[in-house]
Amino acid sequence: MSDTLYPMPCTVQQALVWAGSCLQAEGIPDPRLSAELLLGSVLGLDRLGLIIHSDQSLDEKEGLFFQEKVLRRVRHEPIAYLTGHKEFWSLNFEVNPDVLIPRPETEMLVDEALGIVSTQTGPMTLVELGTGSGAISIALTKSLKHL
Numbered sequence: 001m002s003d004t005l006y007p008m009p010c011t012v013q014q015a016l017v018w019a020g021s022c023l024q025a026e027g028i029p030d031p032r033l034s035a036e037l038l039l040g041s042v043l044g045l046d047r048l049g050l051i052i053h054s055d056q057s058l059d060e061k062e063g064l065f066f067q068e069k070v071l072r073r074v075r076h077e078p079i080a081y082l083t084g085h086k087e088f089w090s091l092n093f094e095v096n097p098d099v100l101i102p103r104p105e106t107e108m109l110v111d112e113a114l115g116i117v118s119t120q121t122g123p124m125t126l127v128e129l130g131t132g133s134g135a136i137s138i139a140l141t142k143s144l145k146h147l
Helices: 012-025 031-043 047-052 060-074 079-083 106-117 135-144
Strands: 085-088 091-094
Touching: 012 031, 012 060, 031 047, 031 060, 031 079, 060 079, 079 085, 091 135, 106 135
Parallel strands: none
Antiparallel strands: 085 091
């Protein structure tokens, strides 16, 4: 990837095209989605918001912050660390490099635990050691309230 950054100012759409091209050139999976998630995190917009505001110009601070995130993604830094959050079990978790990112496969663990717990009678204690983001414990707790 060229170390040349996108010239500022630019619109949301121009920034997305630039980022998508950079990410695609480096073999990053789903480059457009990555670009949208990164720019959305910078601007505080969801993907629909990016479409609605596609002609909006990024100010210099937003542009530089976005470019920094794209360059970090080019180095294969996970999206969750770049945006600071990850969805798990329909819940939004704050993440950073100090915790493991909740993975979709871990949702199977929650499913299995719920299956076991639902057959139990009487009081029980669940313990999760080394919780990291706490995704498993929180997902179980939220789900058990509905059983």
